[in-house]
Amino acid sequence: MSDNINYYLLALGYWNFFGSLTMIGFFNESFGKKMLNDWCKIFITEFKLDYWSKFWLGWAIGLNIFFGLINILAAKWDFIPLKQFIVCFDMGAYLTFIGLAIWGLKAKRCDTGIYTAFIIFAIWIIWGLDALMQG
Secondary structure, X not given: OOHHHHHHHHHHHHHHHHHHHHHHHHHOHHHHHHHHHXXXXXXXXXXXXXXXXXXXXXXXXXXXXHHHHHHHXXXXXXXXXXXXXXXXXXXXXXXXXXXXXXXXXXXXXXXXXXXXXXXXXXXXXXXXXXXXHHO
16 A cells, blocks of 8 residues: 555645644634634624633544544554545545535625635545545
C-alpha cells in the first residue's frame, strides 16, 4: 500500500488535533469574535458565547480531538480496509462541511472567508480520493 494514505491520515489527524486547540480559544468571546468575524470573516452573524455555543464548542473540540487522534493512530495500523474506511469517513465529513457552508451562504450567515473553507475542504477530499486510488 502506498504511503500516501498514511501521510493523509497523519496530516489530517494533526490538522484536526491542532485545530481543536485553536478552538479552545473560542471560549474567550473576544478572541472568537476577532477570529471568526474580523480576521477570517467566516461568519456575518456576530459570534456570541451563550449556553448553546459553549455546548457546541465543547462538542466540536471533543470530536476534533477524537477524530484527530484516530487518524494519527490509524496511520500505524496494518489493517488496510480500516484505513480506507477512515479516509472515506473523513471525506464524508468534509462533504458534510461543504453542505453546511453552502447552507450558511444561502441563509446569509457566512461571509467571504467561507470561500477559503471550500478550498481547504476540497484539498482534503481530493487528497483522500488520491490516497484511496493509490492504495
